[in-house]
Amino acid sequence: MGRELRSSAKAAATWSAAALTILLQGCSGGSSGSGLVPGPDPPASEAQAARFLTRSTFGPSAEEIHKLSVIGYTAWFDEQRNATVSLERPPLSQLDAHGHNVSQEQRLEQWWKIALRGDDQLRQRLAFAWSEIFVVSDVASALVGDPIGVSEYYDTLARDALGDYRTLLEDVTRTPVMGRYLSMLKNQKEDLANNIRPDENYAREILQLFSIGLVKLNADGTPQLDAFNQPIPTYDQPVVEGFARVFTGWNYAGATNWDFAEWNYLPMEPWESYHEAGTKLLLDGVVCPAGQTAQQDLAFALDLVASHPNVGPFLGRQLIQRLVTSNPSPEYVARVAAVWADDGNGARGNLLAVTQAILTDPEAVQGNVTHPDTFGKLKEPLLRLTALWRAFDASFPGNKYQYWYPDDDLGQAPLRAGSVFNFFTPSYAPPGEIQDGGLVAPEFQITTEQRITSATNRFWECVFHGYQGYSNPSADTALLHINPEIGMADDPAALVEHLDQLLMCSEMSQEMRDIVVSMVTDTDPADRRQRVLEALYLIVTSPEYSVQK
């Protein structure tokens, strides 16, 4: 729930059943539309390029920073849009076809491989962001044994991440993995004789989490308020029950009977005899007509949801929080929501255009200058680590990517949240100045005393036991290539400046620089590698590195 309730008189976009015309022109093959760039193109400095790549990828490398500052943002966006989609499932299916046992551990290996080495970084970074909104989790008993299904789910997010939202919404809805996680699979129509009602699980969460949220929003993401200054719910229990009836009658593709239980990863298919035929009350009084097929009902309901004016501000704000800053201004949200509503070519929910709008917004560029106290975000622990590994082209022993349980150290792993509410909620505020100031900082929900220490200790391992040439490497730790840096170790100031460029977008404070340089200087000059490792450790465990600004 929004903490800051404004009695704004801003008129929300009016929305009615009559305004259901939606334009589902995907951007595939088309122009990326807005042509937006954050300031001068190419970037004015490598620091600007590094800052952009920190938000839009799993972490900048020297090569990528240089490349972006040469080719510029427009060319970079085009390149990313057209890059071949890296997929997790096909290699796992291949193993499976050869009779190997496939596990969630192998899914994680594919994730690391793509996050660290994939060329389609923008798409993959967005897929990761969406995986924290459209949450499924392999900790659920319904999913833990199905790594192929879960990897296909992630691939679905990757394929659609730069497409259009309506497609993403339907593709996710029809995955059997979501079908099992939120129990739409085999959801059946009402059976009064046995007191059986349709399952409300997916109906509730698609509204609350995946599309419109709990309360009506203004176009800038602030809640609309009633005459009593209270937020206005977007739906109530009868609406949940209406959607629950819509989501009846879906089963595995190729199911030979309703109780068919062989997992596959193909989109679910309708079973009309289990689908509720009657009318369904949906949002804002819209009624889904009786007598439609399961597919027709699904399309009707998803059209309605995707065209609701809440979607842009509700999800746009969350994407800003994942990529740029925890507390975007209402104006920033409004600009992104406007692109969500219309990408400039009349298309709604063009996710590439929305992503570009988020990354190129003036606030994304200037926020650290205008609001140095409150702009930015705590980096997700997993992204602190991918950034380190990408910056130094780290490679796992034997190229096996066997870091299976990052959640043990860092409190998160892809598609492994504790519940559909993700590792952290968008509204989480840690106690203290942030909460008192009415601000949020979601990532602090997994940055407790316990977790901060386990992450700091993990970074100790990743630095002091994680470089090329280390005598006793661990299968779960990629090894940093730091020969160029070792070559700079005689000049502590130059070394730290270089690391600042690579890891901190050249934003390191003078005070921090002095502390790190002094540590390097005090380390045995003959042990050049140790000098590099000391600097790296201090940087990656520091408050300044841990916060993206």
Place this chain on the structure above:
Amino acid sequence: MHNRSNGNPGLSRRQLLKHGACSAAGIAGLHALWNLGLVSSAAAQGPGSVNDYKALVCVFLYGGNDSYNLLVPRDGTHYNVYAATRQNLAIPQGNLLPITPNTSDGSQYGLHPSCTQMKSLFDAGRLAFVANVGSLSYPMTKTQYLNDSVARPPQLFSHYDQQFQWMTSITDSNQGFGWGGRVAELLHTLNGSSALSMNITLLGANTFQVGPTVAPFSMGTGGPQGLAGFWGQQGQRRYLAFQQLLNRQTPNLFEKAFADTQKRAIDTNALLESALSGAAPLATAFPDSYLGAQLAMIARTIQVRDQLGVHRQVFFCGIGGFDSHDNQNQDQPGLFADLSASLGAFQAAMAELGTENLVTTFTSSDFGRTLTSNGDGSDHAWGGIQLVMGGNVLGKEIYGTYPSLALDGPDDIEGGRLVPTTSVDEYSATLAKWLGVQPGDMATVFPNLSRFAHPDLGFMS
């Protein structure tokens, strides 16, 4: 925070009720009250003013426990109603573990067959149930719900919101302070100047334990974890630089919060490690489950209360998996067995430590679940059953009113969703009073308590 005017002449009392207008000393004043020091307990009870020890342990059952399968009517008449409503979710009558409360309400009851340790504790008077508890803004009947004539808690049936309301015990505020945090705000001075927060969580960040100035300390089931790799002369240099970076002045609130968390972790881990290092291992064996491990670590922390110099503590732990939309009949027995065995072990550990009368354990959960089935599970509902356990619990009783389980019966608002007859506020306040919140402070900690009939449900001695 938003203001709610209750002076608008255009609003009838009904409208005010419906829209949740607060009493004059409502939420808006809460923060100010703390700041002005208008609370008697903290002023009256300085450091060292008590020598005893008391702790509350919250076991949060995430997802919404289907508790009407935990405590089930077993006499013929009432069982038949239960079975007719629950259909394929019903526990067979013959499998129920019979229990007999000291005070009869005319029905007989039984526990889910997985709950053997719970039955023993109930029979021994160490455990009681509180029936049909849920988030309420005001007392509310089924008719009032259906007429929409009394303010409902916002966002009924949503996990996040109902968890939030259980944890804050103020349904009509979105202020992020939990009642455990507000209690600690009053009582933490009893622990002197200990760097250890009065509130300790084994399950990470939560709203329940956060107060205006109190934040919970988070530790894992392995106990406190120290920073690795600072040995030798080089390590000492590194540690110094690491600390300098944490202590750097910065205007950025995120950097500050990150540094503060790391510093708090370092200080508190040292304190706990030194206290725990001398403690003898517990003889009581805990189940090999996440909940068992959390409760074992809580027991070990209680064991070293004197070394820590603490007199009041609030612990938080819990498990997920209770959101049984699917496969309920397959999943529920394991969940209940774990809960029962973990609670049984914890109470045994308290007996071993001689702290049985000093520690009270209680459950919370998002909501109860629909009595009706969705095929192979149940959906989000409202009132549910909770349990309280400890030597000071007046056990072998069912408190509150066990509801009618009849579909369309007096408690069923629709589809087997039961309107609560006891509020979270009444339940929480009874526990807070036992821990030591003074009568004069009760309205500050529980600003809506006066709306309800039973500020003390009577389950604590």
